Amino acid sequence: MPANELTFPAGFLWGAATSAHQTEGNNVNSDWWAREHAPGTSTQEPSGDACDSYHRYGEDIALLADLGFNTYRFSLEWARIEPEQGFVSRAALDHYRRMVTACHEAGLTPMVTLHHFTVPRWFARRGGWQASDAPDLFARFTEAVLPVLADGVEWVCTINEPNIVARGVDEANENLPNQVYALPDPGVSQTLVLAHRKSRTVLSALTGVKSGWTIATQAFQPEPGSEQIAHIYGYPREDFFLEAARGDDFIGVQAYTRTVIGPDGPKPPGEDAEKTLKGWEYYPPAVGQGIRNAWNLTGGVSVIVTENGIATSDDSRRVAYTTGALTAVHEAMTDGIDVRGYLHWSALDNYEWGSFRPTFGLIAVDRQTFARTPKTSAHWLGQVAKSGRLTLDASRQ
Template identity: 50%
Template sequence: NEPNMLAMMATMRRMMTAAPDAQQDWQSPTVDQDPRPQLPPPDPEIGARLVLAHRAAREIVRARTDAKVGWTIANRAFVARAGAEEKKRELEYVWEDLYLLGSAGDDFVGVQSYSSQWVNEDGIEPHPDSPENTLVGTAYRPDAIGIAIRHTASVTGGIPILITENGIATADDARRIAYTGEALRHVSAAVGEGIDVRGYLHWTLLDNYEWGHWEPTFGLISVDRETFVRTPKPSLAWLGSVARAGALTAVAR
């Protein structure tokens, strides 16, 4: 699961071991609020080893079970500024395409996406400060899932896609409904173009522990951390109505 994120964390560990005084604080791959250096790109050498491990595990699973086999990629949904297409392709390879190509022969490939990032000729642009940003500091980009689906389909050549994560860190549940509704419209548009999307999994059911923090709330159900009381949010009933209808006619605009 998320081999590119695993490779990125292994890359960080290697860098910190080589220069222990350079960076003492853990750099969360999802919480991006504090001023700090950009996360390092995953080392392609580590990624290539993970691809080999994935393929070896796939053959073991297939030999012993009839389970469908695949893995899921944390998609950055890069968009290039004018003149930065080459840099975008370079970054897409180390962050996504190495692992998407590694899914050749799988039964499915997972797509997970929350936001998009601009790429200029120097690299990835940090998310600018904005009141519209999510609780993890990322831009409000419900269109990111459509970007991620189309890019995954173009690289993998038609392997069935399963959306394994999509959601928003927000304390405003009406905003969660708006974001998810727009994201589902982008999913529907991709399906309408002939892309084979088999399913959609929302992140997440319960407000979760997010890489060292309880503060970012992604859940359809809130959790009181003192009493552990769980309270469904309106978004839970809303998404359930969409699922039961099996159609975007239930998606509120």
């Protein structure tokens, strides 16, 4: 193997991820749609038609397969499947079954997320995740979607970034500098753990399904003397949720940047630091720290990078960022950590919880016509996926 080339194992999951609300469009029965259209909303713009992926999912799946990826992570929209409490839409279930079938026909492994931030309006009106019966309602939703998962879905993420969900909807779309996260509600955190475990119990009825949840890892880096401050700050925001995944089939790591902790807590990026369209520090090694923290705190649960990427209008920086991130992933694997895959965020330029401006996608989407155009980064990463080899180019770092 050439010195400037990294090799990944056969069977490694190479893919890209999306979520329903951010791509499907017209998710009118969800709490987020209501929030976007509420008087005085803080969202910059509504999701609207988003990427019209509810109708164009076949094109998205075919593009990913043609580019060279082998995995597609997408979410099932609870607000479509159970638009009113107790009513399950057979048509919505059939829609998502068709998505699973389309993945298989294209040669993609479907990875399904059950909850990606949005909930039905009726669930939100009852108190959302603060309601005492929320875990039972989520378990019932899991039961409702078993026919979708039984069609050959091997990987299931129960709850996306519960450490963000526990902050509450009022926090979820704030572009805080460098991922300075508000403190999660400890009661909601416990409720989400219970919901996750009840969902996994339901999923265990399906042979061959591997389930876990995905955590927003934040690469806390204490300055000398601030180690205890970093632990106090970081435990309820990340470590608690990673420890709760002990015994799961896998743990999803979702990493974008680092958080430097000083004597007064998290610090903003330095003035000279390169920043993304989200205002976050450009820091590709973050995913490596996330992988290591997840591996250590779960006691050796298999890791999948279920999200990693960069909001940028300069696609050459996306290639450079991803090269650095994959180098960190490979280093973790070389050190003996069981990493099963890497899924880029995002497959498409989509709705980033309040605005279409932060472009994370490998594939550009025309806001008027919905035409899809793969970027240079998509072709590059697809070739890495097909070959299982990453060539290190110093000029891209």
